[in-house]
Amino acid sequence: AQSVAQPEDQVNVAEGNPLTVKCTYSVSGNPYLFWYVQYPNRGLQFLLKYITGDNLVKGSYGFEAEFNKSQTSFHLKKPSALVSDSALYFCAVREESSGAGSYQLTFGKGTKLSVIP
Amino acid sequence: NAGVMQNPRHLVRRRGQEARLRCSPMKGHSHVYWYRQLPEEGLKFMVYLQKENIIDESGMPKERFSAEFPKEGPSILRIQQVVRGDSAAYFCASSPPGFRRAGELFFGEGSRLTVL
Numbered sequence: 001a002q003s004v005a006q007p008e009d010q011v012n013v014a015e016g017n018p019l020t021v022k023c024t025y026s027v028s029g030n031p032y033l034f035w036y037v038q039y040p041n042r043g044l045q046f047l048l049k050y051i052t053g054d055n056l057v058k059g060s061y062g063f064e065a066e067f068n069k070s071q072t073s074f075h076l077k078k079p080s081a082l083v084s085d086s087a088l089y090f091c092a093v094r095e096e097s098s099g100a101g102s103y104q105l106t107f108g109k110g111t112k113l114s115v116i117p
Numbered sequence: 118n119a120g121v122m123q124n125p126r127h128l129v130r131r132r133g134q135e136a137r138l139r140c141s142p143m144k145g146h147s148h149v150y151w152y153r154q155l156p157e158e159g160l161k162f163m164v165y166l167q168k169e170n171i172i173d174e175s176g177m178p179k180e181r182f183s184a185e186f187p188k189e190g191p192s193i194l195r196i197q198q199v200v201r202g203d204s205a206a207y208f209c210a211s212s213p214p215g216f217r218r219a220g221e222l223f224f225g226e227g228s229r230l231t232v233l
Contacts, residue, residue, distance in 0.1 A: 034221070043121070043208060043224035044160070090159060104150075104173060105222065107159040 002027045004093050006108035013081045014116050021076040021111045023091030030096040033074040034105065035065055038088040047089075050074060061085070081115045088112050119144065122191075123209050123225035131233050136196040136203070138228040142211030149192045150222060151184060154206040166192060199232045206230075 003026045013019045025031055032051050036044040048059025055067045065076045076089060089112075092105040122141040130136050142149050147167055152160040162176040166186040177184065181199075186192040196203055206229045210222035 036224075041227075041229075043123075043226045044210075044222075046221055046223070049221060104162050104165060104175075106162070107152075109157075109159040 002031075002093050002095055002106045004091050004106055004108035006089075006091055006111045008111050009109075010112045010114065012114045012116060015083055016080050019078050019081045019085070019113065019115070021089050021091075021113060023074045023076065023108060024072050025074060025091070025093040026072065027093055027095045031074075032094045032096060033065075033067060034092040034094075035059065035063070035074075035076050036090045036092065036107075038090065038110070040087075044090060047076070081113075083115045083117050086113055086115045121146075121209055121211050121223050121225035123228050125228060126226060127229050127231070129231045129233060130199050132200055133198050136199050136230055138194040138196075138207050138209075138230070139191040140194070140209030140211075140225060141191040142209075143213075143223055146211035146213050146223070148212045148214065149186050150210045150212075151192075151194050152208045152210065154208060154227070156205075160208060163194070196230070199230070201232045204230055204232045 005024045007022055034049045035047040037047055038044050047063050048057050048065055050057045050067045058064045063078050065074050067074050088110045090110045091108040094105050121143055124139050149166045151163040153163055154160050164177050164184045165173040169188050181197045183195045206227045208227045209225045212222050
């Protein structure tokens with residue numbers, strides 16, 4: 001079974017400071033990893049993904065994430081936070097071995113990011 | 118290029134009534150997924166469908182819930198005899214076929230069900 005843990009319910013950061021939102025995962029095989037962002041009363045927007053290749057993945061809005069296989073982590077980062085980054089962030093995982101027939105993603109509970117002006 | 122369209126955005130039902138939620142995937146997408154988000158929780162997978170086929174319904178409650186994706190028209194998530202515990206946001210997502218975009222889901226704005 002696959003699972004995702006986001007250990008922080010909330011992260012507060014001052015505008016202009018770097019931010020990190022943590023994510024660890026558990027799968028049997030190779031992971032496909034994703035970050036999504038959700039603004040209030042909206043759907044989820046895709047930010048970035050790791051499938052294979054370079055461990056550092058760059059995504060939308062200046063976000064990046066680093067895949068660390070030994071620590072089973074995929075933390076989301078941004079060098080300089082903006083107030084408009086304040087939202088709910090979800091990490092998700094899927095096993096490579098799920099096969100082409102199923103794209104079921106398992107989501108973490110989400111981390112609320114607040115960027116303080 | 119329209120995204121994933123869900124309606125209604127908000128739905129209020131009394132206990133015992135039926136709720137029908139509709140989802141039209143993005144153009145060119147043949148895979149539809151339904152997820153449920155309860156307050157203060159993440160998204161929980163419910164069901165994965167392709168046209169006229171249910172591929173994976175392992176997240177669906179055994180009773181009162183059903184889903185379909187007919188050859189023509191939107192996918193429908195149907196909840197019969199709703200109870201207060203069904204109050205949640207229901208999200209539909211779609212994806213194109215193909216390995217390189219595997220798992221990159223495109224989400225609708227959600228349908229928020231309130232059961233009185």
